[in-house]
Amino acid sequence: MTDNSSSSVGSDDGIDADETTAPADDRSDASQPETESDDETERSLTLAGFHDACQRAGRPVLTAGGVARALEYPRETVDEQLEALEAAGEVESLSVSTDPVVWYPSELEDLTDRERVVVFPKRREIVVDRPEQFTRAQLSQFAHLADTNGENGYRYEVRPEDVWQAPHDSFDALARTMRQALGQRSDELEDWVESQWDRARQFRLVTHDDGYTVLEAQSAEIMGNVARQKLDEEHVHAPISETEDWVREGAEAAIKRVLYEAGYPVDDQRELATGEELSIELQVRLRDYQQTWVDRFSEAGEGVFVGPPGSGKTVAAMGAMAHVGGETLILVPSRDLARQWNEELLAQTSLEADQIGQYHGGQKNVRPVTIATYQIAGMDRHRSLFDDREWGLVVFDECQHVPSDVYRRSTHLQSRHRLGLSASPIREDDRQTEIFTLVGPPIGTDWEALFEDGFVAEPELEIRYVPWGDDEQANAYGSADGREKYRIAARNRGKVDDVRYLLSAHPDSKALVFVDYLEQGRAIAEAVDAPFLSGETPHHERRRLLEEFRRNERELLVVSRVGDEGIDLPTADLAIIASGLGGSRRQGTQRAGRTMRPAGGALVYVLATRGTREEDFARKQLQHLGRKGMTVREQNVDIED
Structure with missing residues (x-):
């Protein structure tokens, strides 16, 4: 080969x-x-x-x-x-x-050879060549790193949500930061930023002296032209004054979402429960960027920590828990992650075992720190257990799922502090803005900075275009339609040979092979003599295999989609994505992230059947990572007889 x-x-x-x-x-x-x-x-x-x-x-x-x-x-x-x-x-x-x-x-x-900043105010874009670390730090306070070419060129976008959550007490302070970052004054861009700054201060939710929630507007005009045009009887009972509406109980999250989508984020100043006090001390020192995340969260009381796998979002969340100092509910996608959170809390904080409970299909214990699955927390017969307890903080792990119908119900659990965690808060249905309305604004550090500072290793990504393994599958692809074409290309038997080739080319690497189809996973596992970890694998067997991999007692695992988010896979030197290219950009991030750690040298290979739609899927999935600063290569593969 x-x-x-x-x-x-x-x-x-x-x-x-x-x-x-x-x-x-x-x-x-x-x-x-x-x-x-x-x-x-x-x-x-x-x-x-x-x-x-x-x-x-x-x-x-x-x-x-x-x-x-x-x-x-x-x-x-x-x-x-x-x-x-x-x-x-x-x-x-x-x-x-x-x-x-x-x-x-x-x-x-x-x-x-020197830093150069070019501003495009009409497009609200900033192109920077060879930016200094100071410039990037200043830009991150009001702009989003949208693209990088891997050769010192960076493109930033100034989006409304970036201005809404800028960590400044006044627009004048934000304007000073902009001028420091740009090295110039752009009146047109500043005028637009100021308009967005004002929009973020037009509405707020407050608690009335009698205990119910009130939506307040800065003026009667903004209340009449915006809120009362967008909201209906499902959201509010009746007007209290020209600038105040009486909010229906439980409609707060919906109101925030509706007004956010209208371009007016709501300042949530309700006197929500802070929960019983709970002293939590971290046993580890936060990195500087993690401490910055926690500081920005403490100022806002809510937010989403956004960073690549391996950047320490979980530890930073524990820092937020220590800051809040109150009883905490942690919501996770699976019981495997609940168990792993339990272990990390015991290892990284001063919490004792009897202070931590898990609530899911395997255990049902509510304690000062409770880790529950989204599905259980959203069920009516269980939700009262969580509603009745006053939580000082609710943590939404893998919060990119929150907009989905099943997970959204858990956001009705209200707390004074809300924190989300996500490596890639994007959704293919373009509902990612709901993440920030339901949980909080994004807080993070651009991936490129973490790569440069050595906190997270930048893996090498390579798309490999693999020929058909036999004529039967190639002919079947030619006569198939729609989704069936994708399934045939994904299960191309030629990929089994390429997996074997790549493993033989890297004999000393700890490797993970990802698949989307059980049949393909079993075939690859048999070909390379490795266990296949899937949703059918019992929980105790999953735990044993992962621990063996983590302790270097096992060098190879074949993993189905259950490994994307439902479990905390150990990091590896080598990741091979044999199928799953029709998946989301988030899935590509998660799988590539399994190789991200401080030590360098990690490799990610993506196998796509040559001449099929998988080629386009692969580019789409990995270009998202390319825009975050990773280098993506392409290779054609020839299989020798």
Whole structure:
């Protein structure tokens, strides 16, 4: 078996020609090229001035007209002085089809070796080349890292939710942070950010002296034009005044969701139960970024910790528990995760065994810290047990599931503090905004920073295009329709040979092989002589196999979809995704994340049947990780006879 045709999956920074000129107000005297006279016609164009023009235009090459527009110089002057710079060897020219000549610096490293920030206010995007750590830290306070090309290029988006949850007490403080990050003042972008800042302060939920909940608006106009247009009798009983409505009991989460979707996040200031006091001390020291997460959570009282697998979200959540100092309910997707939370709490905190209870199909104990499954907590016959107890904090683990109909019912459990945890709070049904309305705003550190600082290893990702293992499956694929095509491609028997090849190529690696289909999992497990861990595997057997893998007593496991989120898989050196490419971007994140740990050298191989829709699925799933800073390669696979 051999590999060939290597290439890379990249991304486009998306810079449009119609937004390349910085606002005139942004041009301070210090940024202007040196001049010899006040007369415009005598302005001297230097190489530094040419670099400034490139920065304002957002391009490394410019026409003479582009330089003239960016610097507001006469076109005739620019033509003459560009020729002078070319004669001096400082810039070069190239004839192109769309314009007579474009110009660029002779030493392009002068342009690329330093940090450069380009702002696109209309698109609310910021493109940064070679950003310093300070710049990225400032940007993370009001912008979202949307894309990176893996070569020091970063694209940030300023979204409404980023402004709504910015960690500042005033807009002036936020504006100062923006100017520090951008190195300039962008009036158009600041005006939009200020409008969003104001939107986040138009509504709040408060507790009336008589105990019921009231929705308050900043003005009668905003109450009438927004809230009373969007809400109905399912949400509120009746108006109390021009700016106040009496909220129906249990409708708070729905009101927050409706107004959030209308572009008005609600400030929840209800006097919710804080629960009985419970002293919790951490036995480990939080990393700096984890402490930042906890500090931002403590200011808001709610939020979602977002970080890659291996970044320590669970430990940070324990830091939040210690801060709250009250009885805590932890909601998880499965009983396996409940057991693992129990073990981590005993190992990482001062809690004793009799202070922690589990409530699911295997155990039913409610204690000061209770770990329950979403399904159980949402059932009417069990929910009263949780409703009757006053929780100081509710933790929603793997909170990307919260918008689903089954899990959403658990969000009716109200607490003064709510905390979600997720490696990838995205949903293919585009309901991810509901995560932040039902739980809290996102709090996190961009993945690239964690990779650079060595807290989490960046795995190497490779898509491998595998030929059909036999003509029978290839012919069946050709005559199949829709979903059946996907199933046939996913179970391509040629993948069994490639799994064997990859395992033989990495004989010293601890490996996990992921599959979506039981039949395929059994075939691969038999071919490589390894256990197959699936939903059919009894809980005690799962536990034994995982412990053996964790203790390095077992080097290989084949795992079904049960390993994506329902259990805490140990980290591995090698992950092979044999099927599951039609799954979500979140699933790709979870599976790649099984190799993320401080030690480097991890590999992730994704097998896709060549010439089928699996190729597109693989790119879609992994481009999400590529935008987080990981390098993604592609390989064609040939199977030798």
